Amino acid sequence: MISYHTCATHVKKFKWSWGTALVVLIVSIIIISRLSVAIGSIGYGLTPPSLPEYKSLEQQHVNPEGWEGDSQWFHHATQGTATLPIPYEWLLALEAPKSSPWWGIFSWTDAGPFMGEYILRLGFIESKASATNPDGLPIGIAKTDSIYFPGVDRKASAAGFTCAACHTGQMVLGNKRYIIDGGPAMTDLGLLTQSLGAALGQTALASNLVFFNGRFERFAQRVLGSNDNIVTRTALKKDLANTMSILITKTDTINVTEGFTRLDALNRIGNQVFSQDMGRNSNYSPINAPVNYPHLWTTSWFDWVQYDGSIMQPLIRNTGEALGVSAYVDVTAPDNQRFASSANIHNLVKIEEWLAGTDPFKNNKQFNGLLAPKWPSSFPDINKDLAREGEALYGELCAGCHLPPVGSDEFWSDKHWQPIAFKDSLKDAADNEIPGSEEIFKTDEKYLKLNIIPLEEIGTDPAQANVLVTRTVDATGLNLNTKVCTPVKDGSGNVLKYVNYQDSATANFGLALGAFVERTNNQWFNQNFIAQSDRPVLEGLRPNCLQVGAGYKARPLNGVWATAPFLHNGSVATLYDLLSPLESRPTFVELGNQSFDANHVGIEQGDKIKRFNKDKSHRSEAFTADYDNGRFILDTRELGNHNSGHLFTDDKAAVGKIGPKLTEDQKFALIEFLKTQ
Template identity: 40%
Template sequence: MKFNHFGLLLLLSLVGLSSCADKELPELQAVQKVVWLDQNWDDDQRQWFHYVSQGTSSFFVPYEWFIALEQPGLSLFSKKLIVDGDFLERLGFIAGSLGLYNSANLPVGFAVDHAATDLEGKPYRAIGLTCAACHTGQLNYKGTGVRYDGGPSMISANKLMSTILVSMLETYIGQRQFKRFAERVLADQYSDEGFKELRKEYTKAFMFLVNQLFQSISIQNQGIINKDIEQGRESKVLVDIVKNVKANLAQTEGYGRTDALNRIGNQVFALDAERPENFVIPNAPVSFPFIWTSSWFAWVQYDASIMQPMIRNAGEALGVGALLNLNKDKSNNFASSVHVMNLYAIEKSLAGEAAPFEHRQFSGLRSPQWPQNILGDIDQQKAAVGEHLYKQYCQECHLPPVGSSEFWNEQYWSVKNAIGTRLLDLKLFSTELIGTDPNQAAVLADRTINTIGMGLATGVFADAECAALNVTDDAKANFALSLGAVVQETVDLWYSKNGIPSEQQQEMNGYLPNCLRATRGYKARPLNGVWATAPFLHNGSVPNLFTLLSPVSERPKQFYVGNLEFDPILVGYETGKRSGLFLFDTTKNGNSNHGHEFNNTQNKGVIGPLLNVAEREALIEFLKTL
């Protein structure tokens, strides 16, 4: 089957040669100065977190290729590179600076592993995204950039991948452009023989990317499209696929969001496993969550679906492009490039050494405090009124304020790990009750995959009771359990190969079992630092705190996302139309802004009475203090 032939045609049809040209990116949002907020990390801890490798190869090309790719837009003459100037900042990435952990001068969240090897042991220099790319926030106010770790970023990962694909396509078809590329990559080792060898490797890698991108096309459709192309006629099947994918991409994700669960599933079970039938089009986008204090939650993820921190972190690394072998007939089945020890170190840095319940405070990374010297003073009189409103309408779900004596009540810290350390057991609310968009909560419950031949025979634990369960290969396997089993096999193989003693494994696993569940609900987490986490609701469908506290009828149905300029009154980013921003349409699938509503109605998702404007303003002032 000539998959590469129509794959290239579909690539051209889908992204076009100018899909990521400058005109489609927002202007650079320049600031006069940058301030990092104090969150209990020193500069060395912060820099290490920004650039430590998780073993990912997110762009499927080696480092020296990535830094040699030109910005999209065919030209006979040399152009700026993707890594030049402010291009990546316009995709939402935070500019980095040269230093011990960033010798390549890349943005926050780009890690270079100079000693990487592929699954066959071949050395190369890998480049990939880290958790810092998605979990480092910035807001701008009157010329000052305010940055904080652990907060949601405003990157557009899909625009970055589209940029790389278009650049690679232009480099592939443009002779002069490929020669410029080869001169950069080979440098003083350039020769005719080296050029030919690089061309072979590039073609192989590019076709691999094309194949990966379009594994979602069924074998039957591949045959129909290929036949249409060979007979010189327009392929209706191809046209329909392009229209459907474009329509989906037009409303999915954008700045500051990703369909994390479905994309991890696609990477592991469709791409790594080479199973096109396991591919689904993303339809459950979520905002990048804020991760301060989350190391001490008994259950993590928006849907409270994972208990063990190592499973959560290794699963994230696999979803962001760590290499993985999934084939029971290969001797290195479940071998991966995941840097398990780095994941453990990242978790320790986030969590801190001291158990919070015993010390009545969080160590590790703490939530940022509202910078009054930059964003303006908190109105203490309004905040005092807001505190009463918080106790009346918010505290039952989101717990008392972190730091208050009530917060450290044992009833909230009822779960213990294997060594007796207490964890926060957050309340879970069904989508039927809370009324917010149900797509993300349904992914783990509804998605099934074909795992035949992957070699799963894995003991895990399931549901709130953490009952022992054996996961095996199945043609219609449960996604949640299968993903947890694959990640566990991957981590366990690394432990075995590296001779990690059982006691140390327990510590690296957080002294918690690999317990998994599909909840069809969302957890209510503490609201410390919530002021720095716009847009709101799990899918980012509400732009600011004021509209979150307003009836659904007063929430905007459409608004623009990607502007970092902050509104300290409404507490959220400015949402007016600007070139290159993402139009968030709440009427689209996965984008509902309903639920979590204060209103005097019996509508689904109403959680409290209608708040007048003064009450909303008072509650916002109090939330700034958290």
């Protein structure tokens, strides 16, 4: 036994001298200085953003009816994209970032996988491992083979977004998470970029340290496996550094923060295609027109899609979306090889056919693709008497723009379903146009003719509708020269007509994008030996028609209860707020909360955001933080975020007036009816 006296003597014997303490202090200063230099040399944001907490709950898919087979395929079917800018095996090996780079330095313990619970806090949805998802990736992320990564200077498998990444919704009510196939995603891709950068940066930092390299050690072991040795680790460290240096140059300019549930898809597609893919910085445009991710059900049968009713052909829309989330496309090869891409046209066509189903007029006037979700039986019961009152109000106030209810006979009338008519030239046996042979063509199938409401009439935020009108791109040297269809005035008024598109230094963004995607699709057809006669089927039997500046489309409201936040830019949290006068709509909207407000129908707003709205006069727009406790705070005073328009008001002069001011009973009656749709 050691006596107290002996122990005390022992401690006294090893008491540090002033000289020893000074040496330790100097060494500590040197280490800290070197760490500071190392952190600075990474040149990338090493501190991740604050994120909401995540709660694991039982999942229930709300709208599986009408789908052929398992929706897992849709969730993980590759579009040929490489959205996440690192090799696939890196992504699986990457640890979640520590809250501070200094905590990241002391990384003796594993922080858990980036692709585990951490990415779910960014709004992604958990998906179990399966035959179509062997690595258990979240919904909307798929593996794409054979993508070139400049940082590693070779091809590798990539992780890219699928359609489901932006078009699968979720909501939490009680102790269950409800999944809405085809609904608006609750992700925040801006925070994803920051988080991935921090995780990579902390790993790169660890690779430069001697005693604090645990994070890199674990990363290397997972990536290299049985090939882990001093040579391969050195090469991996170099590849990581090269990748980081490339990512530094790709920082976005954000004028209007997107936040949870929103994305400035049009500008991002344009930046990817005309700036990054072309290497032409002059074509870059800041992010300034975010929209709520649109829902997909019924969309395949619309005559025009996108919020601004700008695109007609399904394959143009879908390939353009794939290019926007980083499918590879070659714009520098000789003309007969140009526009070769990694876009998986086979899957894009299959996805569209799966979503659309068969012609509803050959199916007893019923949709049989992806169906709108039905109000779950586990939700609070619908008040049927109140819903009947709301049905009458819907017919009076809403049906004129949004069309009659989908289940009604009137909805299926020829007034609302018509073939698409367009003008084009006839072609000879060699597929050459015959001069002077222009005729009117009509599609065999009928499509739902949507109302597109001019901006001055609807009065909602104009930012997204103006993107294709005001943005120009320098397309010189691309040889986009092709034909696109667009509204043209002739003796009978506006008609859809194929016109020759020519390259220009100030090309209209909308028409240039349509021509770019047309060339990409045609190159894929050529490389895969698709006969001319077979191409229209892959294109959805519709022309490549584009229009800009028409306004905002009013789509049917089937399943609208599951699509919050509302208005095209997500500036209104609930249907109740949307049916309220402008002065009653909250100035600040909290996005990122997955809890569902079943009474007001939309995204539940916390007590803190309600206090924000009470003292909004004291909060300057310039100094209102974008995030609070991990959730996005949308400030509707900012251009691009305005919650104006689509108003129910007694003010006869109000821009965007839809109808008179509604009573509380009328608002809840309409809400109850919309729950039934």
